[in-house]
Amino acid sequence: MTFKELGISEDISKILRNNGIKTPTEIQEKSIKDILNGKDIIAEAQTGTGKTLAFLLPVFENINPTSKTIECLIITPTRELAIQITEEAEKLKAGKDIGILSMYGGKDIGSQLNKLKGNIQLIIATPGRLIDHIKRKTVDLKKLKTIIIDEADQMLLMGFRNEIDTIMKERPKKVQTLCFSATMDSAVKKLAYRYMKEPLVISVKKEEVTLENIRQEVVETTDRLKREALFTVLDEDNPFMAIIFCRTKRRADELEVVMHRRGYNCKVIHSDIPQNKRERIMKSFRNADIQYLIATDVASRGLDISGVDNIYNYDIPEKVETYIHRIGRTGRAGEKGYTCLFIDPNDSKILADIENKIKFSIPRRSI
Structure with missing residues (x-):
């Protein structure tokens, strides 16, 4: 199916082609026509499935550049996601006089x-x-025409239920409501149905990220020797762009200090880094001016960064789902990816859980 067949104009299709996007993803095929027709939608779709364009494309088809009122509102749980969606929106407007405003704390x-x-x-x-x-x-x-709740499950997890209620009281009676969420549990459905009229439910499962395009390895070490083991692996691999995941902000900060001292081109990102600095770091990383991004899970949630070759799990995550989410940031769009997990003897149970979940015994890497 083409974007034109979904009801997307040639002007916007051309912008997509210029950005290397030629065919719609599954979530876009399943949702765009119905969104254009004004239907309420609950969609289960994760980062990396093309969900942002699934709602932005119909928004830009329907928006009136001469309107003196706010026509569309997108609510998202984190500043980073607000920035990402705004960047995508700015690309789509391409010369049209459409007023776009990004609002988040710290700005x-x-x-x-x-x-x-x-x-x-x-x-x-x-x-x-x-x-x-x-x-x-x-x-x-x-005077809103459309309201979009993005990452609804994260919104609830971060305790924004009351805020959503407050915002929804301000909307008009007749408004199209779209709800996108990575998971579709009872809490998300309850939130969605509270504000929707006969919504269509769309579910798109993310492609398996664990085996097909990603080569996984484990390095067995100790916490004391882990840092040197990481440096040995980085020197051997020398990836174009990589993310190094740490368990805590403190461990991420400590690792950045030592890596910087050793001459690695790296920056750290976590929730204690001032917002304007985080924006600069993410922009530099996307532009490949930074080779290694040292991150905590919270700071990196929802970030869809292309061009990441390797993922290094300096600390093993506490949940199997987090491991899968981390390594899914490489091996995108048919490209090959590599991920390396550093474990000490205390991590054996979590590693066994990971291997059981992915039905695969991860090969050991000797250094």
Whole structure:
């Protein structure tokens, strides 16, 4: 199926082609037509399935650039996701006079207030900052046509239920509501059905990320010798771009200090890093100006970064699902990926759980 067959105009299809996107993904094929036709949708789709374009493309088809009111609101749980969605939206507008505003904590509220004096048709916001504007009466959602809740499961996990309720009270009675979530448990369904009218339920399972395109290895070491083992592996592999996952912010900070001292081109990202600095780091990493991104799971959640060759699990994650989520950041779009997991004797049970889940005994790497 082509984007044209889904109802996407030639102007937008051309922008997609210029960005290397020629055919729709499964979630896009299943949802775009119905979104264009004004249906409410609950979609189960993870990062990496093309879900952002699944809702942005119909939004840009339906948006009126001459409108003096906010037509579409996208609510997302983290600043990083708000930034990513905004970057995708800016690409799609390509010369059209569509007002896009990104709202999240840690960014100067004054600049947002100035922008709101002009014509803004699309807002991409985290719940807390959006409520700030609602209370200030600087944002009016009464003329909304479409509201999108992105990463609904993470929204609930992070305790944003009351904020969502507050925001939804501000919307008009007649509004299209879309809910996207990586998982579709009872809490997500309850949230969605509370605000929707006869929604279509769409489910797209993520492609298996554990075996087909990703070569996995384990390095057996001790916590004391782990750092040197990591450096040996990095020197042998010398990947173009890689992410190194650590269990805690403190361990990530300590590793960055030592790696920087050793001359590695690296930066650390976690929730204690100031927001403007995190934005600069992520931009540099996407531009391949940084070779190694040292990250915690929370800071990297939802980030879809192309070009990552290797994933290094410096610390084994506590949950099997987290391991699968981490290594799924490589081996994308048919490309080959590599992941290396460093374990000490205390990690044997979690490793056994991982191998049992993926039905695969991960080969050991000797260094």
